[in-house]
Amino acid sequence: MTERLYYQDCYLRTFTARVIETADEGRRVYLNRTAFYPTSGGQPFDLGTLAGVAIREVIDEDVRIGHLLEAPLGAATEVAGVIDWDRRYDHMQQHTGQHLLSAALEELFAIRTVSFHLGSEASTIDVEAPALTAKQLERVEDRCAEIIAESRPVQITFEDAASDLELRKASTRTGTLRIVSIHGLDRSACGGTHVRTAAEIGMVLTGKLEKIRGITRVEFVCGKRALRRAQSDNRLVASIGRALSVPAEQTPDLIAGLIEKNKSLEKTGQRLATELARREGQDLYTAASPGADGIRFTTQRGSIDDAMRARAQAFVAGQKSVFLAVCDQPPSLLLAASADSGVHAGERIKAAVTASGGRGGGNQQLAQGSVPDGAALAQAEALLR
Numbered sequence: 343m344t345e346r347l348y349y350q351d352c353y354l355r356t357f358t359a360r361v362i363e364t365a366d367e368g369r370r371v372y373l374n375r376t377a378f379y380p381t382s383g384g385q386p387f388d389l390g391t392l393a394g395v396a397i398r399e400v401i402d403e404d405v406r407i408g409h410l411l412e413a414p415l416g417a418a419t420e421v422a423g424v425i426d427w428d429r430r431y432d433h434m435q436q437h438t439g440q441h442l443l444s445a446a447l448e449e450l451f452a453i454r455t456v457s458f459h460l461g462s463e464a465s466t467i468d469v470e471a472p473a474l475t476a477k478q479l480e481r482v483e484d485r486c487a488e489i490i491a492e493s494r495p496v497q498i499t500f501e502d503a504a505s506d507l508e509l510r511k512a513s514t515r516t517g518t519l520r521i522v523s524i525h526g527l528d529r530s531a532c533g534g535t536h537v538r539t540a541a542e543i544g545m546v547l548t549g550k551l552e553k554i555r556g557i558t559r560v561e562f563v564c565g566k567r568a569l570r571r572a573q574s575d576n577r578l579v580a581s582i583g584r585a586l587s588v589p590a591e592q593t594p595d596l597i598a599g600l601i602e603k604n605k606s607l608e609k610t611g612q613r614l615a616t617e618l619a620r621r622e623g624q625d626l627y628t629a630a631s632p633g634a635d636g637i638r639f640t641t642q643r644g645s646i647d648d649a650m651r652a653r654a655q656a657f658v659a660g661q662k663s664v665f666l667a668v669c670d671q672p673p674s675l676l677l678a679a680s681a682d683s684g685v686h687a688g689e690r691i692k693a694a695v696t697a698s699g700g701r702g703g704g705n706q707q708l709a710q711g712s713v714p715d716g717a718a719l720a721q722a723e724a725l726l727r
């Protein structure tokens with residue numbers, strides 16, 4: 343059984359221990375005691391070194407803790423462990439911040455936390471609420487800031503599970519429980535590492551919300567992460583303001599206005615493109631000479647879009663005319679015919695594309711079809727000429 347030194351002292355950064363057993367050719371090490379925290383309860387494992395060898399992972403194996411090393415340990419029987427303190431202290435800030443955030447949500451809105459995940463960028467809690475408003479989150483952040491400003495002590499005690507523990511979330515464990523308390527606010531059974539006072543949390547800043555089947559996932563950051571997040575958000579907002587040449591606070595209105603303007607420009611652009619295509623269709627008709635059958639025929643290559651349809655309709659608005667459009671990607675065709683042409687566009691397209699393994703149809707004046715590939719397209723085109 344490995345004695346967990348972090349249970350009593352979360353601020354222990356170095357320690358010595360006896361090697362009890364090694365496995366995996368000395369890369370997996372068991373000690374009589376350790377200050378390395380193994381992944382559990384939503385908090386990731388510690389990094390650092392053991393006898394100068396870098397730790398890769400720390401695993402909770404129930405009664406024992408396995409230390410996975412980057413290289414074999416060697417023959418040492420007594421080893422010194424050094425915790426990567428920046429990483430650990432960050433985890434302590436996020437984890438204690440989670441207790442505070444969950445307690446504040448419960449105190450203000452009776453919203454319970456069901457799970458916690460400490461991530462490498464941001465952490466999340468899942469709470470029993472279908473939704474949360476921005477106003478609620480602001481109040482929760484304000485309440486957290488009050489407790490932090492009061493520097494309330496965060497204490498670890500060991501208490502009997504059979505007694506009335508008044509925990510925020512009941513524990514299913516028996517025997518002695520490790521209780522982590524934020525003075526006057528929260529009592530939770532927890533095996534994780536925590537800071538000594540709420541002041542060390544620095545700040546609780548919430549982020550994105552995600553709805554998952556009646557549960558809301560709330561992103562948050564604490565400590566230095568909150569400072570970094572605020573700094574990067576400020577830089578981002580300032581750069582948006584500079585790009586738009588207005589003070590940052592005017593950017594939301596300006597962006598909304600630009601989106602509206604863009605929509606209206608897009609509509610105008612489409613209208614002009616259709617008008618241009620219509621005139622192109624008229625010019626093509628004028629330029630085309632009637633064949634021996636008296637029909638003016640043209641083939642156009644390109645996308646079969648609104649512009650191509652407008653071009654086709656303008657062309658066949660002239661007497662005795664047939665317009666064929668061929669598109670390579672996706673392989674497709676459009677056929678338009680004037681009412682007096684004697685050609686039924688729908689029937690002709692259907693026959694040509696069906697013979698080429700495709701499908702399509704339409705009415706007498708306008709029809710479209712698609713075929714599987716380039717060879718089929720060439721075949722259908724030949725049939726339509």
Ligand SMILES: [Zn+2]
Binds near residue numbers: 534536
């Ligand atoms: Zn905890």
